[in-house]
Amino acid sequence: MEARIPERRAGPAARAGRRRTGILSARLGAALREARLGSGLTQRAAAEKVGLTQSTVSDAELGRGSRIPLETWALLAAAVGTELAAFLQAVPGADRPRDHEHLRRQEALIAFAAPGGWRAAPELAVDATPRSRSIDVALTRPATREAVVVEIWDWFDDVGAGLRGLDGKIAALAARLGDGWTVRGLYIVRATRRNRALVGEFWRLFAARFPGSGHAWIRALTDAAARLPREDALLWSSADATRMTPSRLGVGRRRVSRTR
Numbered sequence: 001m002e003a004r005i006p007e008r009r010a011g012p013a014a015r016a017g018r019r020r021t022g023i024l025s026a027r028l029g030a031a032l033r034e035a036r037l038g039s040g041l042t043q044r045a046a047a048e049k050v051g052l053t054q055s056t057v058s059d060a061e062l063g064r065g066s067r068i069p070l071e072t073w074a075l076l077a078a079a080v081g082t083e084l085a086a087f088l089q090a091v092p093g094a095d096r097p098r099d100h101e102h103l104r105r106q107e108a109l110i111a112f113a114a115p116g117g118w119r120a121a122p123e124l125a126v127d128a129t130p131r132s133r134s135i136d137v138a139l140t141r142p143a144t145r146e147a148v149v150v151e152i153w154d155w156f157d158d159v160g161a162g163l164r165g166l167d168g169k170i171a172a173l174a175a176r177l178g179d180g181w182t183v184r185g186l187y188i189v190r191a192t193r194r195n196r197a198l199v200g201e202f203w204r205l206f207a208a209r210f211p212g213s214g215h216a217w218i219r220a221l222t223d224a225a226a227r228l229p230r231e232d233a234l235l236w237s238s239a240d241a242t243r244m245t246p247s248r249l250g251v252g253r254r255r256v257s258r259t260r
Contacts, residue, residue: 026063028073033061035080037239050075101154102136104241105188109137109150112244117141117224118148126172135169139221140177146228147183149173152237154190156198163209185232186217189247191239199234199247207249210234214246 036046036057043057052075060068060076110120124138139148149169151162166185174183187210189195199206212233219226234247 021066022063025065025068028065029061029063032057032076032080034239035077035082036061039080041080046076046079050079052076052079101190101241102152105152105154105190105237106137108237108241108244109152109188113139113221115224116221116226117143118221124173126169126176133165133169133172135173138173141224143224144227145177145181147173147177147181148186148228149183150186150188152188152190153195155192156189156195159198159202159205182228184212184228187232187234188237188244189234190241191236191245196236199249203249206234206247210247210249214248218244218246 036043039046041049043061044054047054047057052072056068056072057076057079059065060073065073106122110122113120118139118141121138121140122136124135126133126135135149136152137150139150141147149166151166151169153162156162166187170183170185174181177183189199210231210233212229212231214233214235216226216229217233217235220228234249235244236247237244
């Protein structure tokens with residue numbers, strides 16, 4: 001194995017190269033995981049297909065693949081039904097926009113809500129200022145004078161600011177639409193392990209802000225005859241953005257209330 005110069009002795013070019021390697025490893029790992037899930041394989045099943053260990057797949061998906069040989073990456077790509085060149089270029093490369101996952105969920109939501117009679121306005125600006133706030137997707141249903149402020153989270157960075165921002169955007173959209181409109185808020189969260197763990201750790205906080213029934217919300221989005229629930233809600237978006245499922249935060253809150 002080639003010896004590495006210690007980080008403290010490495011020059012700027014070497015340090016920059018190592019940082020870029022780490023970024024590429026993280027992108028490759030995310031792409032591998034999405035391709036594996038799309039193929040319906042567990043980590044163990046993918047590893048066994050090409051004679052690798054489950055821990056190798058796990059390390060690669062967690063972004064620890066900077067030391068993984070090129071041959072092993074080719075085997076990982078084959079395990080999920082693709083080739084290394086396509087894996088590098090089409091899946092995790094720089095050709096895709098930085099907000100690719102966010103765009104996928106916006107696109108999926110618009111298609112999901114269309115049967116319910118909803119009109120979608122992605123990235124709708126809610127105030128005319130140099131640093132205008134925008135709604136990820138604003139849904140309106142003129143027939144029933146209902147509207148939804150949908151905020152999509154791929155990665156939670158500041159939960160408190162996000163919650164405050166949601167309230168402000170609901171108020172701004174209500175003022176923009178005028179009297180007679182019902183405006184609700186909805187979080188759609190990418191169902192990653194990290195996001196699920198964070199919501200689980202602070203579920204009382206999220207349940208207090210999003211007590212609405214996820215099942216009722218899904219009906220309201222997909223059925224033109226179903227009215228919006230009275231309470232805001234949080235829905236999970238699958239890793240491939242093809243499914244939305246209830247968070248069940250409201251169920252947990254009701255169970256706690258009954259035990260008091």
